[in-house]
Amino acid sequence: xxxxxxxxxxxxxxxxxxxxxxxxxxxxxxxxxxxxxxxxxxxxxxxxxxxxxxxxxxxxxxxxxxxxxxxxxxxxxxxxxxxxxxxxxxxxxxxxxxxxxxxxxxxxxxxxxxxxxxxxxxxxxxxxxxxxxxxxxxxxxxxxxxxxxxxxxxxxxxxxxxxxxxxxxxxxxxxxxxxxxxxxxxxxxxxxxxxxxxxxxxxxxxxxxxxxxxxxxxxxxxxxxxxxxxxxxxxxxxxxxxxxxxxxxxxxxxxxxxxxxxxxxxxxxxxxxxxxxxxxxxxxxxxxxxxxxxxxxxxxxxxxxxxxxxxxxxxxxxxxxxxxxxxxxxxxxxxxxxxxxxxxxxxxxxxxxxxxxxxxxxxxxxxxxxxxxxxxxxxxxxxxxxxxxxxxxxxxxxxxxxxxxxxxxxxxxxxxxxxxxxxxxxxxxxxxxxxxxxxxxxxxxxxxxxxxxxxxxxxxxxxxxxxxxxxxxxxxxxxxxxxxxxxxxxxxxxxxxxxxxxxxxxxxxxxxxxxxxxxxxxxxxxxxxxxxxx
Amino acid sequence: xxxxxxxxxxxxxxxxxxxxxxxxxxxxxxxxxxxxxxxxxxxxxxxxxxxxxxxxxxxxxxxxxxxxxxxxxxxxxxxxxxxxxxxxxxxxxxxxxxxxxxxxxxxxxxxxxxxxxxxxxxxxxxxxxxxxxxxxxxxxxxxxxxxxxxxxxxxxxxxxxxxxxxxxxxxxxxxxxxxxxxxxxxxxxxxxxxxxxxxxxxxxxxxxxxxxxxxxxxxxxxxxxxxxxxxxxxxxxxxxxxxxxxxxxxxxxxxxxxxxxxxxxxxxxxxxxxxxxxxxxxxxxxxxxxxxxxxxxxxxxxxxxxxxxxxxxxxxxxxxxxxxxxxxxxxxxxxxxxxxxxx
Numbered sequence: 001x002x003x004x005x006x007x008x009x010x011x012x013x014x015x016x017x018x019x020x021x022x023x024x025x026x027x028x029x030x031x032x033x034x035x036x037x038x039x040x041x042x043x044x045x046x047x048x049x050x051x052x053x054x055x056x057x058x059x060x061x062x063x064x065x066x067x068x069x070x071x072x073x074x075x076x077x078x079x080x081x082x083x084x085x086x087x088x089x090x091x092x093x094x095x096x097x098x099x100x101x102x103x104x105x106x107x108x109x110x111x112x113x114x115x116x117x118x119x120x121x122x123x124x125x126x127x128x129x130x131x132x133x134x135x136x137x138x139x140x141x142x143x144x145x146x147x148x149x150x151x152x153x154x155x156x157x158x159x160x161x162x163x164x165x166x167x168x169x170x171x172x173x174x175x176x177x178x179x180x181x182x183x184x185x186x187x188x189x190x191x192x193x194x195x196x197x198x199x200x201x202x203x204x205x206x207x208x209x210x211x212x213x214x215x216x217x218x219x220x221x222x223x224x225x226x227x228x229x230x231x232x233x234x235x236x237x238x239x240x241x242x243x244x245x246x247x248x249x250x251x252x253x254x255x256x257x258x259x260x261x262x263x264x265x266x267x268x269x270x271x272x273x274x275x276x277x278x279x280x281x282x283x284x285x286x287x288x289x290x291x292x293x294x295x296x297x298x299x300x301x302x303x304x305x306x307x308x309x310x311x312x313x314x315x316x317x318x319x320x321x322x323x324x325x326x327x328x329x330x331x332x333x334x335x336x337x338x339x340x341x342x343x344x345x346x347x348x349x350x351x352x353x354x355x356x357x358x359x360x361x362x363x364x365x366x367x368x369x370x371x372x373x374x375x376x377x378x379x380x381x382x383x384x385x386x387x388x389x390x391x392x393x394x395x396x397x398x399x400x401x402x403x404x405x406x407x408x409x410x411x412x413x414x415x416x417x418x419x420x421x422x423x424x425x426x427x428x429x430x431x432x433x434x435x436x437x438x439x440x441x442x443x444x445x446x447x448x449x450x451x452x453x454x455x456x457x458x459x460x461x462x463x464x465x466x467x468x469x470x471x472x473x474x475x476x477x478x479x480x481x482x483x484x485x486x487x488x489x490x491x492x493x494x495x496x497x498x499x500x501x502x503x504x505x506x507x508x509x510x511x512x513x514x515x516x517x518x519x520x521x522x523x524x525x526x527x528x529x530x531x532x533x534x
Numbered sequence: 535x536x537x538x539x540x541x542x543x544x545x546x547x548x549x550x551x552x553x554x555x556x557x558x559x560x561x562x563x564x565x566x567x568x569x570x571x572x573x574x575x576x577x578x579x580x581x582x583x584x585x586x587x588x589x590x591x592x593x594x595x596x597x598x599x600x601x602x603x604x605x606x607x608x609x610x611x612x613x614x615x616x617x618x619x620x621x622x623x624x625x626x627x628x629x630x631x632x633x634x635x636x637x638x639x640x641x642x643x644x645x646x647x648x649x650x651x652x653x654x655x656x657x658x659x660x661x662x663x664x665x666x667x668x669x670x671x672x673x674x675x676x677x678x679x680x681x682x683x684x685x686x687x688x689x690x691x692x693x694x695x696x697x698x699x700x701x702x703x704x705x706x707x708x709x710x711x712x713x714x715x716x717x718x719x720x721x722x723x724x725x726x727x728x729x730x731x732x733x734x735x736x737x738x739x740x741x742x743x744x745x746x747x748x749x750x751x752x753x754x755x756x757x758x759x760x761x762x763x764x765x766x767x768x769x770x771x772x773x774x775x776x777x778x779x780x781x782x783x784x785x786x787x788x789x790x791x792x793x794x795x796x797x798x799x800x801x802x803x804x805x806x807x808x809x810x811x812x813x814x815x816x817x818x819x820x821x822x823x824x825x826x827x828x829x830x831x832x833x834x835x836x837x838x839x840x841x842x843x844x845x846x847x848x849x850x851x852x853x854x855x856x857x858x859x860x861x862x863x864x865x866x867x868x869x870x871x872x873x874x875x876x877x
Binding site for chain 1: 567574581619
């Protein structure tokens with residue numbers, strides 16, 4: 001009998017005694033298990049959504065980090081930085097090594113930027129304004145911009161530094177000297193200097209990461225030894241897994257009812273806020289929404305209070321807080337929390353009277369994205385709210401793919417579209433410029449098709465001014481202008497809520513003084529604490 | 535040429551024609567689904583220029599005939615293109631995910647045959663009695679509720695309220711996965727001689743496979759019962775009884791075999807259909823299989839992966855059908871003779 005046959009025979013005999021013996025841990029280590037709906041993109045140059053950000057912030061490092069609990073940026077890979085007109089220079093730490101053991105130098109920064117521009121995917125648009133990048137010396141790198149861009153340093157939050165030498169050793173087939181720029185390799189492997197290294201990646205199932213013992217800042221012993229980021233779990237599965245003690249942190253996409261049930265069962269609720277909002281966008285090219293009075297009638301008729309109740313998870317935790325304008329509370333230029341928007345039916349009626357269209361003749365198409373069931377509830381809320389003004393409306397469900405295609409033409413864009421939009425770097429420029437600049441109308445972010453010279457001018461002021469106070473003034477004025485011309489109903493400031501077991505403490509998602517104000521950054525595993533004996 | 539070889543040759547040639555038809559159909563349908571695959575792949579923040587570049591790279595602006603010709607030429611070289619969902623060759627994805635689905639469907643098929651046929655025989659033998667009525671009601675329940683409903687019900691019963699079965703993935707994350715040799719985890723565990731991993735993987739597959747098989751079990755039980763009852767009414771059974779043959783012998787030798795032929799056809803079809811039905815069960819139990827992958831790539835309009843997945847599932851469906859045809863020909867000599875006498 002050959003070896004394989006012997007092994008199989010032995011296995012079949014033995015397994016009858018083991019079939020129902022539950023598997024115990026093979027070794028004592030702390031394992032953090034969390035999930036995200038979308039598959040995580042490991043290649044940092046293609047990273048764009050939440051799962052990608054979690055991977056990016058753990059496997060790779062960036063030149064700067066957001067300050068915890070306050071606005072501003074802190075040094076990370078860069079010790080210091082300076083700006084001279086359109087030239088930004090960063091001085092790097094000299095004690096950082098990649099997970100491969102290669103030292104991190106200015107060349108790696110240059111390569112990372114060039115790779116991002118060459119691939120043109122993910123958040124590479126943030127660097128379209130970079131004319132050139134140069135390694136001044138081994139630990140100094142400078143970027144020259146085509147035109148002034150004040151929040152450039154915050155863009156560095158989205159430039160993960162990859163190990164040039166490792167990538168060059170693993171170039172795949174492609175056009176030109178750089179082949180595929182290492183895409184095939186980086187889609188399955190890590191090449192960063194981060195606190196966690198990738199040990200396995202199955203896009204259908206999970207990415208497994210283990211502590212990087214040589215991390216330049218060190219990784220505390222209480223941080224998880226292994227983190228397993230699972231993909232595409234159903235809400236019912238997540239609920240059962242957390243109840244079984246087989247899962248630690250849920251994604252933010254669980255319905256409020258499931259979060260509430262988990263909270264009742266003893267799960268803690270973690271939150272992340274200050275990065276974006278829920279925007280009800282009105283197509284300003286279509287009658288009757290081409291009349292500002294009509295738009296103001298709708299913004300005043302919207303029931304902001306009910307909206308907040310609809311997203312409440314418990315008495316204390318909600319998936320959003322009252323909006324005060326276009327800019328979420330806490331972001332540069334935002335109005336204070338006491339200026340929360342409120343429904344005003346008298347004002348709504350006055351504006352409707354001033355509108356050049358008769359209420360009886362109005363029939364508005366309210367769309368909702370099929371993949372986001374919560375939006376259907378908001379569509380129904382709006383239908384009821386607008387009906388009180390005598391305005392008829394129709395609700396239309398649209399798959400995301402169809403929506404993204406239809407908004408490219410104003411005549412195909414629904415009267416009302418509902419969207420969650422975030423500032424990808426935490427700066428208001430990355431929230432508002434894409435939404436309201438008239439040159440960028442007709443993308444998924446800008447179905448308003450807003451053409452307003454004042455808005456354009458204020459958006460440019462926000463980009464051009466290097467003085468923080470001047471930028472704040474510009475964004476405050478922009479906020480006011482947007483409230484006056486009402487291209488959008490500012491539904492609520494978004495707060496992501498995650499259910500978590502009591503096995504893990506996540507200060508960045510539970511203590512406002514430790515929060516980063518940047519999507520996904522709160523999931524830095526090195527800052528988490530696994531609880532012994534749970 | 536032997537009649538079985540003739541049958542096999544005929545079925546294979548029909549299967550090739552069917553696969554070509556399916557490839558044309560799915561190639562066209564995938565392009566009709568709303569949404570720009572390049573836009574979806576690059577994410578919401580991509581600029582128009584980036585989208586246009588990717589469209590150009592994927593030849594999406596060329597005519598559908600040119601695109602199909604490119605596909606056929608690549609396919610002939612064993613290349614199904616790159617998946618925009620996983621950024622890997624579609625062939626790699628299929629090779630990784632197909633075994634998990636086949637393993638799940640195979641175990642579900644075993645449940646279907648192992649429970650469905652005996653229940654059908656039992657029901658027919660006790661026709662009109664309590665056992666028959668209970669089995670009929672249970673079979674009806676199995677057939678009438680879709681697999682994903684059973685998946686959720688079983689998960690609630692045996693994982694949430696009574697936590698005795700795991701519900702996520704193929705193996706506990708505290709265990710080391712044995713080296714991938716065949717891709718079939720249970721088999722690989724045995725090959726590695728890792729009994730603990732085998733027991734754990736077997737423990738993981740029970741609930742999803744049972745949820746997937748319940749509809750088939752009900753179908754098999756009902757069909758077997760109906761066919762057995764019909765056979766029991768045949769004169770040769772009456773004659774066997776009049777000779778005083780034991781009831782068990784009559785059931786096994788004279789009633790069961792003829793009754794099996796129509797049941798086998800339907801069981802074969804059910805077996806193949808489980809490949810398609812597995813996607814929701816795979817979603818509920820986080821099973822890393824091809825059906826779940828198929829749904830994800832359809833939602834993301836990942837053209838290469840859609841075509842690849844549908845072709846593989848169609849090919850598997852056809853192969854199972856051929857196996858069933860051969861089995862039936864083996865069991866029923868009349869089919870073999872009919873094949874031989876056909877001009």
